[in-house]
Each structure stands twice: as structure tokens, then as C-alpha cells.
Amino acid sequence: MKTEYKTKARAALLEFLQENSDRGFSAIDLLTYLQLNIDGVNKTTVYRNLDRLCEQGVIYKYREPDHEGWFYQYSTEHTHCNSHMHGKCSQCGKLFHIESDFVDDFEKQVKKTYGLQVDLGKTLIVGVCDNCLS
Known part of the structure; x- marks a missing residue:
């Protein structure tokens, strides 16, 4: 070692x-x-x-x-980032861990409709956070 x-x-x-x-x-x-x-x-x-x-x-x-x-x-408390999606504010760069029932539904729907297994850990939703909007 x-x-x-x-x-x-x-x-x-x-x-x-x-x-x-x-x-x-x-x-x-x-x-x-x-x-x-x-x-x-x-x-x-x-x-x-x-x-x-x-x-x-x-x-x-x-x-x-x-x-x-x-x-x-x-890593903070999130050592399992392959099991949820991530969001990022395009203005300030803040990252969010998106853990919700809709993520599971989204993953199942994409698999059913398109035959594509989603790699959640590499899925990034980009938007503007509430702090930057105000």
C-alpha cells in the first residue's frame, strides 16, 4: 500500500x-x-x-x-451519483442532485419508448436557479 x-x-x-x-x-x-x-x-x-x-x-x-x-x-453526502440526475444553473454554475419519483418514471418511459437505458449519473438538466432568476 x-x-x-x-x-x-x-x-x-x-x-x-x-x-x-x-x-x-x-x-x-x-x-x-x-x-x-x-x-x-x-x-x-x-x-x-x-x-x-x-x-x-x-x-x-x-x-x-x-x-x-x-x-x-x-462528494459531500452524495457518493451514489450514478443513481440520480443532476441539474446545473447556467448562470452561477451551482449543481443540484435531482432525486425524485419523476426520475424513475422518466428512466422507465425512455426505456419503454426508445429502447434506451438512461445513464442517470451522466444526465444533466441545465436551467437557471431561483437565486439567479431573482
Whole structure:
């Protein structure tokens, strides 16, 4: 078993993701943040830490339509993100976990009508949240 080192970069990355747990960030966003706050952080360090945190279930990664690459978000209490849909505010970037009976109905209806098994963890509904509307 490999020893885990608690580096400044890893601690800062984790702290940033925890403080912004309602949003996801690209690796480039995270690299830029860390480089502004810690000397000597490089892309390899960021990707290595992101991979390890994903393996440990501390963060999860997902794709967004119209964007290349992965986005990363702190897991909070949601470690089962493949069993529900997600919503994202197109203005502020806030992410929502959509867990409702209509999700099950939607999944069944798509399967019945189109013969398509929905991958809920990769399903993203984009809109504008109440805070941004007001």
C-alpha cells in the first residue's frame, strides 16, 4: 500500500472543493487556483491528486455537454451519483442532485419508448436557479 503524503497542494485542493461543494471545476480551473496560491504546483500534481481523491470517493468526476474534459466536485453526502440526475444553473454554475419519483418514471418511459437505458449519473438538466432568476 502506498503512503499518502499530505502536501500543501492536496490540502488546498481539498479545502477549495469542500468550500465550493455545490459546484464542479475543471482540472485547469483547479490548477489555476492552486498556482495562484501555492508555489511550485504543476499540472501533474493536480491530476495525480484528483485521480487519488476520485479513487477514494472524496470527490467525483463527471462530464458536461459542450465541454471537453472532466469536471470535479466534492462528494459531500452524495457518493451514489450514478443513481440520480443532476441539474446545473447556467448562470452561477451551482449543481443540484435531482432525486425524485419523476426520475424513475422518466428512466422507465425512455426505456419503454426508445429502447434506451438512461445513464442517470451522466444526465444533466441545465436551467437557471431561483437565486439567479431573482
